[in-house]
Amino acid sequence: MAAAIALSERGRGRTAPNPNVGCVIVKHGRVVGRGWTQPGGRPHAEAVALEQAGASALGATAYVTLEPCAHHGARGPACADLLVAARPARVVAAITDPDPRTAGQGFARLRAAGIAVTEGILVEPARRAMAGFLTRQTLGRPHVTLKLATSLDGKIALPSGESRWITGPEARAHAHLERARADAILVGRGTHDADTPRLDVRLPGLEDRAPARLLLSRSFAAQASAEHPALITEMLLGGGGGGYLVLSAPDQITALPRTDHVLVEGGAGVASSFLAADLVDRLLLYRAPILIGEGRAAIGDIGLGQLSEAHGRWALTDTRTFGIDPLEIYERRR
Amino acid sequence: MAAAIALSERGRGRTAPNPNVGCVIVKHGRVVGRGWTQPGGRPHAEAVALEQAGASALGATAYVTLEPCAHHGARGPACADLLVAARPARVVAAITDPDPRTAGQGFARLRAAGIAVTEGILVEPARRAMAGFLTRQTLGRPHVTLKLATSLDGKIALPSGESRWITGPEARAHAHLERARADAILVGRGTHDADTPRLDVRLPGLEDRAPARLLLSRSFAAQASAEHPALITEMLLGGGGGGYLVLSAPDQITALPRTDHVLVEGGAGVASSFLAADLVDRLLLYRAPILIGEGRAAIGDIGLGQLSEAHGRWALTDTRTFGIDPLEIYERRR
Ligand SMILES: NC(=O)c1ccc[n+]([C@@H]2O[C@H](COP(=O)([O-])OP(=O)(O)OC[C@H]3O[C@@H](n4cnc5c(N)ncnc54)[C@H](OP(=O)(O)O)[C@@H]3O)[C@@H](O)[C@H]2O)c1
Ligand SMILES: NC(=O)c1ccc[n+]([C@@H]2O[C@H](COP(=O)([O-])OP(=O)(O)OC[C@H]3O[C@@H](n4cnc5c(N)ncnc54)[C@H](OP(=O)(O)O)[C@@H]3O)[C@@H](O)[C@H]2O)c1
Numbered sequence: 001m002a003a004a005i006a007l008s009e010r011g012r013g014r015t016a017p018n019p020n021v022g023c024v025i026v027k028h029g030r031v032v033g034r035g036w037t038q039p040g041g042r043p044h045a046e047a048v049a050l051e052q053a054g055a056s057a058l059g060a061t062a063y064v065t066l067e068p069c070a071h072h073g074a075r076g077p078a079c080a081d082l083l084v085a086a087r088p089a090r091v092v093a094a095i096t097d098p099d100p101r102t103a104g105q106g107f108a109r110l111r112a113a114g115i116a117v118t119e120g121i122l123v124e125p126a127r128r129a130m131a132g133f134l135t136r137q138t139l140g141r142p143h144v145t146l147k148l149a150t151s152l153d154g155k156i157a158l159p160s161g162e163s164r165w166i167t168g169p170e171a172r173a174h175a176h177l178e179r180a181r182a183d184a185i186l187v188g189r190g191t192h193d194a195d196t197p198r199l200d201v202r203l204p205g206l207e208d209r210a211p212a213r214l215l216l217s218r219s220f221a222a223q224a225s226a227e228h229p230a231l232i233t234e235m236l237l238g239g240g241g242g243g244y245l246v247l248s249a250p251d252q253i254t255a256l257p258r259t260d261h262v263l264v265e266g267g268a269g270v271a272s273s274f275l276a277a278d279l280v281d282r283l284l285l286y287r288a289p290i291l292i293g294e295g296r297a298a299i300g301d302i303g304l305g306q307l308s309e310a311h312g313r314w315a316l317t318d319t320r321t322f323g324i325d326p327l328e329i330y331e332r333r334r
Numbered sequence: 335m336a337a338a339i340a341l342s343e344r345g346r347g348r349t350a351p352n353p354n355v356g357c358v359i360v361k362h363g364r365v366v367g368r369g370w371t372q373p374g375g376r377p378h379a380e381a382v383a384l385e386q387a388g389a390s391a392l393g394a395t396a397y398v399t400l401e402p403c404a405h406h407g408a409r410g411p412a413c414a415d416l417l418v419a420a421r422p423a424r425v426v427a428a429i430t431d432p433d434p435r436t437a438g439q440g441f442a443r444l445r446a447a448g449i450a451v452t453e454g455i456l457v458e459p460a461r462r463a464m465a466g467f468l469t470r471q472t473l474g475r476p477h478v479t480l481k482l483a484t485s486l487d488g489k490i491a492l493p494s495g496e497s498r499w500i501t502g503p504e505a506r507a508h509a510h511l512e513r514a515r516a517d518a519i520l521v522g523r524g525t526h527d528a529d530t531p532r533l534d535v536r537l538p539g540l541e542d543r544a545p546a547r548l549l550l551s552r553s554f555a556a557q558a559s560a561e562h563p564a565l566i567t568e569m570l571l572g573g574g575g576g577g578y579l580v581l582s583a584p585d586q587i588t589a590l591p592r593t594d595h596v597l598v599e600g601g602a603g604v605a606s607s608f609l610a611a612d613l614v615d616r617l618l619l620y621r622a623p624i625l626i627g628e629g630r631a632a633i634g635d636i637g638l639g640q641l642s643e644a645h646g647r648w649a650l651t652d653t654r655t656f657g658i659d660p661l662e663i664y665e666r667r668r
Contacts, residue, residue, distance in 0.1 A: 148487075151488075151644065152488070152617075152619060152664070153482075153484070153488040153631065153633050154485075154487040154632070158638065162640060163641070164641070165641070166641070275625060285486060289648045289649065290645055290647065291644060292636075293609065293610075293633045293634055293637075294634050294635040294638075297488070297489075297631065298488070299487050299627045300627055300628050301628040302625060302627035302628070304492065304627060304628075304629075306492070306496060307492060307496050307497070307498070307500070307626075310624035310625060311624055313625075314623045315623065316660070324650075328486075330486070
């Protein structure tokens with residue numbers, strides 16, 4: 001299952017609104033098929049792995065990170081039906097598909113065909129890998145990761161604005177990896193004006209990843225929508241050549257098509273707006289072992305009335321170290 | 335040696351200007367004597383352990399965290415001479431005594447008497463336990479620990495000043511344990527006025543610890559020294575009943591008698607002053623998994639000209655977790 005979850009990560013950021021699923025088929029202790037949801041959402045992971053396994057799927061064990069879908073789509077048959085036809089002896093799944101068109105019916109169809117089904121294996125890691133799809137299903141909006149890179153005392157720049165660099169090259173490379181896992185990257189107008197960040201994925205082998213670029217700006221949105229009257233407006237701005245979708249408020253991420261994972265890269269104004277709107281599900285806190293003292297704070301007003309409201313919201317779920325910089329990952333407790 | 339270092343901690347905060355040493359004597363795999371430097375600095379750890387071991391010390395192995403002293407003091411004989419008289423087969427030591435009156439002569443005297451000597455065992459933990467004595471020997475001032483308790487974004491209070499509580503009861507109890515390890519605790523006038531902290535050790539079994547209470551305040555110092563013209567002046571202030579020594583500048587800690595370990599408890603003004611003067615050797619960073627946003631920063635101006643000056647100063651040496659609050663310990667790289 002861990003291998004299936006790792007495979008599912010390959011599709012992440014490119015399968016929305018479909019879940020990024022991973023599948024591994026094992027027979028007599030040997031892997032006979034591996035698959036992950038392909039860019040655009042089809043073919044599904046199970047279809048790829050079954051195709052690879054061919055006749056070997058008979059009597060094998062199929063590991064899938066999500067319950068196989070039970071609904072026949074315009075672009076292909078239901079994965080539950082594909083599995084029934086291939087006749088593995090057993091299907092092991094991490095989580096049940098919350099999509100009402102499947103929601104247990106995938107498992108039921110397998111069991112009805114005499115295939116043994118085991119559910120609930122490695123639930124939390126699978127949930128994390130498919131966070132976008134699951135958040136869309138449960139909260140009706142994309143999953144939002146907020147990235148902050150700060151000193152030990154929570155600063156992101158000197159009073160002069162000097163901010164290159166807080167963290168080292170290893171931490172910054174990891175931040176690019178996080179870009180590759182997102183359908184869209186968002187920055188604020190302040191960061192756009194100060195840094196004109198390219199917002200691309202500059203990592204060997206991942207250069208083809210092109211998450212959509214989002215800009216949060218009330219003023220640009222007003223200007224852009226005067227030209228094209230639409231809720232979310234495309235705008236061409238300097239820096240990297242590509243266009244931006246301009247949002248006039250954080251909750252406009254909800255309406256974005258094919259966007260289940262959003263990475264918010266800052267700056268402080270945008271981070272505060274997303275936190276104040278309680279739209280952050282995951283916090284990536286890269287920390288450099290330095291003290292800055294007087295300087296620019298990582299976040300500003302997030303609408304806290306009293307200290308007790310701050311408690312109980314965040315749970316530390318992972319820590320890693322890049323060079324000398326620790327990364328802490330917190331998840332919003334809901 | 336680890337046991338000897340643990341014993342040495344019992345004396346910490348009460349032996350200055352003597353080092354807090356620990357000693358364990360082992361014979362045929364059994365501990366026959368244990369000692370640590372007693373409050374006031376005498377008797378020394380070795381004297382206590384040898385007294386306990388009696389005739390069993392003959393042929394035993396003595397573990398000491400610091401080279402046995404070679405100088406006969408007014409209050410007792412040199413530990414090297416006591417060991418020579420007791421005739422252990424072997425002495426194992428962590429570090430060489432930098433005091434010029436010993437500095438290798440303790441080991442030499444043991445070797446001359448036919449006792450085997452092993453040096454350099456668990457050097458770093460022993461250094462940490464005796465940080466005060468060693469800093470006094472090398473830098474001519476006490477060892478300074480700065481305690482900060484902050485949110486993930488480096489805040490210590492809401493804009494209103496509300497700061498109870500950032501961290502939970504377990505972290506706060508550990509902070510009291512750190513008080514017990516200090517000869518003196520220092521706060522700023524701002525913290526005194528806001529919180530009138532009792533600065534005592536409220537932990538079962540350690541209530542008798544009474545580190546000196548220091549107050550950093552230019553204004554109080556001026557007032558106090560008008561009454562008693564002295565560099566450092568005692569002053570009676572409300573809160574807990576006891577008096578404070580009032581310092582008019584951070585570097586006055588150097589002149590304090592019997593003070594090798596200072597714990598600086600804040601607030602932000604005092605923390606910044608000590609950091610700006612590069613007088614902080616160890617940073618205790620208690621962190622609560624909360625975001626505050628707009629609020630009071632843990633530290634203010636520390637005199638940083640550019641970002642590059644901030645790098646390379648601090649090394650993470652330990653992390654622990656109290657309840658849900660991580661503690662990070664950083665040491666100044668010199
Ligand atoms: N260390 C890090 O992790 C990091 C990351 C990124 C950036 N930075 C630094 O942060 C600095 C920029 O930060 P910043 O705070 O000045 O700017 P910012 O957060 O990038 O952008 C602020 C702007 O975003 C728009 N905005 C914010 N909240 C909004 C809301 N609720 N609805 C609509 N629009 C909203 C507004 O644009 P309009 O005024 O146009 O309406 C606002 O002026 C730069 O110096 C950059 O280098 C650091
Ligand atoms: N979360 C935590 O870890 C923590 C810990 C402690 C306190 N706090 C909070 O911090 C707040 C107080 O912080 P604060 O920054 O206002 O006050 P502070 O740091 O406690 O005290 C500032 C005062 O210290 C004196 N001072 C500072 N630097 C000096 C220097 N170089 N030489 C001589 N005197 C110096 C000055 O006193 P004079 O003006 O009298 O000359 C100055 O006004 C309180 O709200 C408290 O609750 C938080």
